[in-house]
Amino acid sequence: MDEHRHRYVHGRSHRESERLHYQASGLADLLHGDTRYLPGTRVLEAACGVGAQTLILAKNSPAAGFVSLDISPESLALAEERIRAEGVKNVTFCQGDVYCLPFRKESFDHIFVCFLLEHLENPLLALEKMRGLLKEGGTITVIEGDHGSALFYPDSRDAHRVIDCLVDIQRQMGGNAMIGRELRHLLLDAGFSKIAVSPRQVYADSSQPESIEGVRNIFIAMVEGVEDQALAGNLVDAETWERGILDLYRTTEKGGTFSYTFFKAVAGKGQRMP
Amino acid sequence: MDEHRHRYVHGRSHRESERLHYQASGLADLLHGDTRYLPGTRVLEAACGVGAQTLILAKNSPAAGFVSLDISPESLALAEERIRAEGVKNVTFCQGDVYCLPFRKESFDHIFVCFLLEHLENPLLALEKMRGLLKEGGTITVIEGDHGSALFYPDSRDAHRVIDCLVDIQRQMGGNAMIGRELRHLLLDAGFSKIAVSPRQVYADSSQPESIEGVRNIFIAMVEGVEDQALAGNLVDAETWERGILDLYRTTEKGGTFSYTFFKAVAGKGQRMP
Numbered sequence: 001m002d003e004h005r006h007r008y009v010h011g012r013s014h015r016e017s018e019r020l021h022y023q024a025s026g027l028a029d030l031l032h033g034d035t036r037y038l039p040g041t042r043v044l045e046a047a048c049g050v051g052a053q054t055l056i057l058a059k060n061s062p063a064a065g066f067v068s069l070d071i072s073p074e075s076l077a078l079a080e081e082r083i084r085a086e087g088v089k090n091v092t093f094c095q096g097d098v099y100c101l102p103f104r105k106e107s108f109d110h111i112f113v114c115f116l117l118e119h120l121e122n123p124l125l126a127l128e129k130m131r132g133l134l135k136e137g138g139t140i141t142v143i144e145g146d147h148g149s150a151l152f153y154p155d156s157r158d159a160h161r162v163i164d165c166l167v168d169i170q171r172q173m174g175g176n177a178m179i180g181r182e183l184r185h186l187l188l189d190a191g192f193s194k195i196a197v198s199p200r201q202v203y204a205d206s207s208q209p210e211s212i213e214g215v216r217n218i219f220i221a222m223v224e225g226v227e228d229q230a231l232a233g234n235l236v237d238a239e240t241w242e243r244g245i246l247d248l249y250r251t252t253e254k255g256g257t258f259s260y261t262f263f264k265a266v267a268g269k270g271q272r273m274p
Numbered sequence: 275m276d277e278h279r280h281r282y283v284h285g286r287s288h289r290e291s292e293r294l295h296y297q298a299s300g301l302a303d304l305l306h307g308d309t310r311y312l313p314g315t316r317v318l319e320a321a322c323g324v325g326a327q328t329l330i331l332a333k334n335s336p337a338a339g340f341v342s343l344d345i346s347p348e349s350l351a352l353a354e355e356r357i358r359a360e361g362v363k364n365v366t367f368c369q370g371d372v373y374c375l376p377f378r379k380e381s382f383d384h385i386f387v388c389f390l391l392e393h394l395e396n397p398l399l400a401l402e403k404m405r406g407l408l409k410e411g412g413t414i415t416v417i418e419g420d421h422g423s424a425l426f427y428p429d430s431r432d433a434h435r436v437i438d439c440l441v442d443i444q445r446q447m448g449g450n451a452m453i454g455r456e457l458r459h460l461l462l463d464a465g466f467s468k469i470a471v472s473p474r475q476v477y478a479d480s481s482q483p484e485s486i487e488g489v490r491n492i493f494i495a496m497v498e499g500v501e502d503q504a505l506a507g508n509l510v511d512a513e514t515w516e517r518g519i520l521d522l523y524r525t526t527e528k529g530g531t532f533s534y535t536f537f538k539a540v541a542g543k544g545q546r547m548p
Contacts (some may be wrong), residue, residue, distance in 0.1 A: 023546065149425050151535065155457040164346045181427040184479050187528035199533050203456050207469065255459035259473050261533065 006074075008119060009170045010225055028216070030055045030200050031114070031143055031262060039063030041109040046130060047071070047116035048100050051079025057112060058088045066091040067108075069101070098126045106135045114143040117186070121174035127190035136270040140192060146180030149201075149261035150219070152251040159251070162244030165230035166223050172233075180263035192267035204252065205261040212252045219260060220248045282346075282393060283444045284499055301488070302330045304474050305388070305417055305536060313337030315383040320372050320404060321345070321390035332362045332388060333380070340365040341382075343375070348546040368410025372400045380409045391460070395448035401464035410544040414466060420454030423475075423535035424493070426525040436518030439504035440497050445508075454537035466541035474536040478526065486526045493534060494522045 035057065037043050043062045048054045048068035058066050068091050070076050080093050096102045098116065111130050117123035130140060147167050152159065167177045176182075180199075187195045204211035224245060230236050236244070251258045286296060309331065311317050316339045322328045324341035332340050342365050343349050354367050370376045385404050391397035404414060421441050426433065439457065441451045450456075454473075461469045478485035504510050510518070525532045 094304055146425065148429070149423075149533075151423050151455055153459060155422070155452070155455070178429070180348065181425055181429070181531045181533075184481075185427060188529050195481065197477070197479060197481075197531065199475055201473055201475045201535065203471070203473045205471060207458075207471075255454045255462050257458055257471065259455075259535065261475065261535075 001011070003235065009166070009175060010222060011159040011172050014035060027202065027218075027262075030158050030202065031264060032056045032060065035060065035112070035141055037061035037064035037110055041065070042067070042107070042112045043112060044069065044101075044103070044108045044130070044133060045114075046126075047100070047113065048076070048079050048093070049115075050075050051082045053112075053114045054079055054083060054091055055086060055088065058091045059086075062090060064090065067103075068092070068093055069071075069094045069096050069098070071095070071097050072146050073155055099129060101129055107269055109135055109138050111138070111140045113140065115145065117142065117183075118144050118170070118177055118179045119173070119175040123176070123179065124186055124189055127186055129193070131190055131192060131269055134269040138269050140187070140265075140267050140269070142183055142187070142265045142267075143200075143261070143262060144180045144183060145177070145262050147177040149180065149259075151257075151259045152248075153248070153255075153257040154250060156244070156247035156250070158240055158244035161236055161240055162233045162246050162248065164221055165235045165241075166226050168235055169226050169233070178185045179260065181262050183265040187265055187267045192269060195267040197263055197265045200262040200264055201259055202262070203257070205257050206252070206254050212258075215252050215260075216249065219258070220245070220252075223248065275286055276401075276528045280356055283440070283447050283449060284496060301476065301492075301536075304456045304476065304514050306330045306334065307540060309334065309386070309415055311335035311338035311384055315339070316341070316381070317342065317384045317386060318375075318377070318382045318404075318407060319386045319388075320375070320400075321387065322350075322367070325356045327386075327388045328353055328357060329360060329362065332357065332365045333360075336364060338364065341368055341377075342366070343370045343372070345371050350391055362397070373403060375407055376389065377407050378486050379406055382407050383409055383412050385412070385414045387414065390398050391416065391457075392449070392451055392453045393416050393446070393449040397450070397453065398460055398463055400443040401460055401466075405465055405543055408543045412543050414461070414539075414541050414543075416457055416461070416474035416541075417474075417536060417538045418454045418457060419451070419534070419536050421451040423454065424531075425531075426522075427529075427531040428521070428524060430518070430524070432514050432518035434518075435510055435514055436497055436504070436522065439509045440500050443500050443507070444501050446474065454535065457539040461539055461541045466543060469537045469539060469541040471537055475533055476530075477533045477537070479531050480526070480528050486532075489524075489526050489532045490523065490532075493532075494519070494526075518522055 015107055043064050043066050045068040048070050054068045082089050119127050156186050170177045184195055184197045204215045317338050317340050319340055319342040322344050328342045340363050347369055357365050394400050444451045458469055458471045478489045
């Protein structure tokens with residue numbers, strides 16, 4: 001197995017695991033509230049990570065059967081532990097590579113992908129492979145962010161610089177942090193039909209303390225996570241980095257505003273839709 | 275009266291008037307669907323232009339009384355004609371300047387402002403003046419766009435360049451085409467309380483022909499409207515301009531994606547809220 005594929009721009013530290021759980025719980029309704037699978041359907045969650053989304057999916061569709069796959073055994077162990085702790089029974093975990101999925105053709109009714117494509121060198125190939133695993137009439141649901149959507153006040157060149165560091169590092173690792181806007185195009189090219197994309201925008205200002213905490217603990221923490229790489233790679237100097245991060249925090253203070261857009265796409269295989 | 279204040283980045287041509295009407299009808303529900311005024315309340319619409327929003331407001335709250343003000347007699351004439359043609363009776367038109375409003379203190383229950391602040395050199399002063407016209411417990415509703423929110427696929431440096439031309443020209447005229455994100459801060463500084471801001475995002479791809487037409491006839495047409503000024507001011511060369519506009523249209527074709535965010539704020543005067 002190619003060790004390179006284990007690399008993950010956000011790392012797999014404890015803080016990152018907590019961040020992902022926080023992210024999932026804070027955004028759960030906005031991103032996943034309208035995803036429900038019928039009893040008896042078989043759903044592949046491709047790249048479940050530490051199970052942040054798995055928990056929500058499995059609870060929202062308790063009579064569907066989930067197979068949640070990830071390439072990292074460490075992440076899978078954390079995911080399994082969390083799912084067990086919550087008493088959720090309808091998930092089977094499986095280690096594997098999204099480019100080389102260990103399943104029979106047309107063996108799933110639905111596939112669910114969240115925050116995966118942004119990290120792949122070849123998201124189109126992954127989608128084509130997944131399409132092969134879907135039954136005729138099945139659906140794929142894809143959710144990705146787009147760092148180009150970050151809109152804030154006070155605006156700040158330095159804040160954009162530090163976000164761009166994350167985008168650049170993710171690109172160097174083969175990913176694309178601005179993939180949200182591309183979902184329709186990718187799904188079209190991968191042969192899916194009846195593609196419906198909807199943007200899901202989060203907005204925070206100081207009148208909404210929980211949303212503000214979300215911006216700090218999810219988005220800003222994610223940017224802060226690449227500080228060492230950004231400085232080591234000379235993508236930015238230390239002073240600019242510090243100002244940029246401070247300016248990002250400034251958007252979460254009084255009079256500040258922060259918004260970000262996720263894109264959710266649902267598409268079908270074949271003409272029949274369930 | 276300062277003639278400079280009559281200047282308007284989008285011009286007041288017939289096409290512009292049609293564009294504004296189209297804009298209002300296409301976005302009416304998203305932007306105005308949740309604005310309703312109680313019977314008997316007196317509402318100031320500050321800067322009604324050609325009446326694009328006036329019509330929606332007055333129809334949605336047929337028992338409220340509207341005073342719709344604009345600085346341009348030509349725009350007012352068009353607005354009045356349109357309102358009359360639709361048989362709407364609850365609007366009085368009035369010519370005047372938003373910095374020097376011809377009304378008694380505390381004479382309105384509510385004030386409504388849409389696509390105005392982005393054109394003003396001193397939006398804070400205008401908001402302070404308006405606050406003076408509100409009764410205690412009254413509300414102000416402000417809706418503005420933010421051209422920094424335009425997010426599209428395929429992404430294109432030239433497309434961003436032509437959008438930046440509009441932003442630059444509007445700035446040269448004293449305005450701010452990226453004011454949407456500032457609404458909370460401006461309303462705070464103007465002394466309003468209980469400020470609630472919500473972003474309203476429009477999204478279009480080729481699966482939604484009406485939304486695609488909206489992008490072409492509203493957003494792209496608006497950018498195209500400053501071509502002569504952009505070229506005359508050497509903000510961009512003709513080839514880049516042409517490529518940028520073509521690239522914007524490209525986002526409305528197959529596989530393309532376009533999104534844009536408006537910001538709507540509702541704020542109160544004093545502690546009592548109606």
